[in-house]
Amino acid sequence: xxxxxxxxxxxxxxxxxxxxxxxxxxxxxxxxxxxxxxxxxxxxxxxxxxxxxxxxxxxxxxxxxxxxxxxxxxxxxxxxxxxxxxxxxxxxxx
Amino acid sequence: xxxxxxxxxxxxxxxxxxxxxxxxxxxxxxxxxxxxxxxxxxxxxxxxxxxxxxxxxxxxxxxxxxxxxxxxxxxxxxxxxxxxxxxxxxxxxx
DNA sequence: ATATTTAGTTTATTTTATAAACTTATTTAT
DNA sequence: ATAAATAAGTTTATAAAATAAACTAAATAT
Numbered sequence: 480x481x482x483x484x485x486x487x488x489x490x491x492x493x494x495x496x497x498x499x500x501x502x503x504x505x506x507x508x509x510x511x512x513x514x515x516x517x518x519x520x521x522x523x524x525x526x527x528x529x530x531x532x533x534x535x536x537x538x539x540x541x542x543x544x545x546x547x548x549x550x551x552x553x554x555x556x557x558x559x560x561x562x563x564x565x566x567x568x569x570x571x572x573x
Numbered sequence: 574x575x576x577x578x579x580x581x582x583x584x585x586x587x588x589x590x591x592x593x594x595x596x597x598x599x600x601x602x603x604x605x606x607x608x609x610x611x612x613x614x615x616x617x618x619x620x621x622x623x624x625x626x627x628x629x630x631x632x633x634x635x636x637x638x639x640x641x642x643x644x645x646x647x648x649x650x651x652x653x654x655x656x657x658x659x660x661x662x663x664x665x666x667x
Numbered sequence: 668a669t670a671t672t673t674a675g676t677t678t679a680t681t682t683t684a685t686a687a688a689c690t691t692a693t694t695t696a697t
Numbered sequence: 698a699t700a701a702a703t704a705a706g707t708t709t710a711t712a713a714a715a716t717a718a719a720c721t722a723a724a725t726a727t
Contacts, residue, residue, distance in 0.1 A: 480610060481592070484585045490715075491578045498575070498664040508674070516574060521716055523676060544724065546674055564665045570592040571658045584684075602705070615685055617707060633706095638693065640705055 482566040485559055487532055492517050493525045497560050500535060500552040508548035526550060534559055576660040579653055581626055586611050587619045591654050594629060594646040602642035620644060628653055 488494055495515040499506055512522050526548075529535045534556035538549045552560070582588055589609045593600055606616050620642075623629045628650035632643045646654070 480608065481589050486585075486714090489583070489585060491580075491583060492715080494664050495575050498666075502666075512674095514574065518717060519675060520677080520718075523674095524715080527676095546723085548675075567661070567665065570588050571661065572592075572596075580683090586684080606705095612686060613704095613706060614687075614708080617705095618684080621707095640692085642706075 481569055484566050484570075485563045487528065487534065488559060488563040490525070492521060493529055494563075496522075496525060496529065496550075497534065497552065497556065500550060501557060501560055505549050505551040508550070511550065529556070532559075575663055578660050578664075579657045581622065581628065582653060582657040584619070586615060587623060588657075590616075590619060590623065590644075591628065591646065591650065594644060595651060595654055599632075599643050599645040602644070605644065623650070626653075 488497060492515055495517075496511055499511060499514055508519075508522065508526070511526075512519055515522065517525075526535065526537060530537045530550075532555075533553055535550050535552050538551075540547050540549065582591060586609055589611075590605055593605060593608055602613075602616065602620070605620075606613055609616065611619075620629065620631060624631045624644075626649075627647055629644050629646050632645075634641050634643065
């Protein structure tokens with residue numbers, strides 16, 4: 480029987496965010512926005528969901544006078560991502 | 574930049590159906606229902622969507638007196654599945 | 668001083684997934 | 698023979714999700 484896929488990760492945008500974050504220490508809001516090609520609103524919402532689940536950590540600060548949102552993946556996030564990938568492999572073979 | 578994921582395939586249930594169909598010649602409605610652990614209604618809807626996109630072919634017949642719905646993946650479906658898997662690999666690494 | 672840009676958030680809309688209810692015919696039990 | 702239960706689905710309604718549009722507030726450029 481096929482494993483369930485974590486619905487939080489089985490979303491193109493959230494998966495994209497996680498995929499970027501897993502390979503870097505941290506990333507800024509605007510960087511994620513550009514790399515995923517999503518709108519700011521969409522990113523904002525999805526980041527909140529990931530943070531709510533403690534898959535990522537969001538730090539709000541300022542760069543000079545402008546707001547700066549920095550995100551990083553948590554241990555829980557890494558684990559969830561890895562489990563998602565494993566489950567997915569049942570679906571896509573290998 | 575991350576590739577887009579075919580939204581028709583990026584759905585747990587539809588992906589599960591396609592994953593089953595890609596490795597067999599054809600499968601019956603009830604078989605897919607059991608393997609994916611989905612409700613009949615849900616399966617019915619998702620099969621229709623896949624058929625609408627010509628990713629699968631649905632043949633309705635009878636076994637004895639009872640209706641029998643048999644599904645098989647099409648060439649287009651195989652191609653779409655393969656492309657989906659390739660795009661996905663950008664997200665999950667390797 | 669006004670307009671534009673930056674960096675977001677909040678709210679609203681659309682789409683999607685899912686389940687519940689229904690249909691039709693067929694067995695099985697009484 | 699009749700009623701109840703099961704099979705194999707479909708249709709419709711509900712819930713959840715994704716996405717975009719509208720908005721905010723401050724900073725910079727004209």
